[in-house]
Amino acid sequence: MSDKKYAPIAVELEKDKRYAWCTCSHSSNQPFCDGSHRAHNATPSLGFSVEEDKKAYLCTCKQTSNPPYCDGSHNQ
Ligand code: FES
Known part of the structure; x- marks a missing residue:
């Protein structure tokens, strides 16, 4: 089991x-x-775009139910 900790990245x-x-x-x-x-x-990657400039927290654990955005699943 990996000790790697995941957290979203703000972009x-x-x-x-x-x-x-x-x-x-x-x-x-x-x-x-x-x-x-x-x-x-x-x-493969998931392509996406946004309709306005904004700061977002993108998932790095790949367990989110709302890709590409973090939904807190990395804490589970
Ligand atoms: S980093 Fe994946 S759900 Fe938060």
Whole structure:
């Protein structure tokens, strides 16, 4: 069992910009995809955008029920 602790990462998101949230945990650029899923034959990124500039807390534990946003599941 891993001792690694997960916590959301706060990011400033820009209106209408396309983002790719890492779903597989292999990215070195969390919480965003860096293409590492290809080498690991893992799940691809989740593309998303926002309708206004905003600060958001993006999930890094990949257990959220509301991807890409943290829903507190990392505490369970
Ligand atoms: S980091 Fe909070 S639900 Fe994943």
